[in-house]
Amino acid sequence: MPSIVWHPGRSDAAIRTAAISCLHTELKVPEITASVITGDLEKLVTLVTGLLEEEDRRTRLLALRCLSALSHLPEPGTLPVQLVHTSVTELLKRLDDTDAEVRQTAAATFPALVSALGPDYSGEQWRGHVEHFARTLLVFLDDTDEALQERVYEALLAAGHLNTAVVCEQASVERDRQRSPTRCDRLLRHWQ
Template sequence: MKREQKLIVFLCVHFLGPVIGEALHDFILILKTCLQPNKDPQMRLKLFTVLSELLQKANETINSQGLFPSYLEIVIKDILAPNLQWHAGRTAAAIRTTAVSCLWALIHCQMLAPEEILKVKDALMPQIIAAMDEDSKISRLMGCRIVGGILKVCGRQFDEIQLGKTYPEVLKRLDDASADVRLTAAHTLTDWFKCLKDSDVKSAMKSHIEFLYQELLIHLDDQDPDTQSAVLEVLKEGSVLYPELLVREVEVAIHKHRTPAYCNQLLHHIQTTREAA
């Protein structure tokens, strides 16, 4: 694309505001053309950054006429998904970060209905899970948030295979260098447990649940009190699934912890919940 054409694209995006919603068809075609992986990386990075800003105020910009939802499948499958694929280099990594930020903006502003997420989740989940292992803290954070958002909206419709593939990378993020990522990962694991409450696939997931209990109890002895508190809340949520199993795991783990305080709080919660039932 010539420099003059690039300038037109950026002027249109920056200054049309709500009018973008009236010229949405042309705008989406521009995005689809300019954001293909074979196009200039710097241009794609700038355009993705602008798109992320627009999506944060979608109803004032690209959805000002209420037409944007009809283009969501194109945006996700033809624009976001190809740019979430891994390629070497700093610019490529920055593009993946802005692309995953755009996807989070779509979910956060509830632009994606449950049926739309179900249609695109199979194409996107591998890239989202991969984003949680990026060098970029923002990518890891957004990846955790997106998985949590998807689980909240339609996680109860996941089968045991999909649920089994979803949590391992989130669990790894409890060891993340960033406190924000660790806490977000904990919230996402809480959402994962909620999907299994009164679910038909709970029994098929028992071995996964047992493994998660064991791993979370290790993190319950984390050196960071905020992480400990967050993991305690995850285990409280998960305790309703197999309380007897969790009690046994706690009794094994408690003697390995530096302090029994959090384990005792968890045991008290399980006992209180049982008595209230």
């Protein structure tokens, strides 16, 4: 984990890329469970979230993949809500990345991260967060990249599980602002 911590310089950037690559490979091993890294899980999620701002696209891409894998390790509801909110907020910034693969992976990672919130999550209590998630996702639902649009649609479905009324409300507001309201209409029909 010390290699994931940000330090200035090209050598340190290469070390961070190598470290996140090793973590990504390790997370693919089926024997890895939350109990193996349970003491470090929150710290690890925080460090990996910090790598979403890296200059190197490979590092950002691997960080997103690691976040997705890490969010599946613990039982839903185990990670602190504020940690998940912070990670999701940083993840949503990657939807505006210069690299299409990073953008698509960020959208695909959203459902995994919000699933870590668990069944006791109160979408009404955290309404402001869900509104922010939905508004941000809806901007990218109208993107020119069809693959990204489809992944964002799936992310909006996941957001709807947090608070359906908020997502529908935001989709209704954004519908007329979109070049093509087709996906907004599809989203609204899904929740009716």
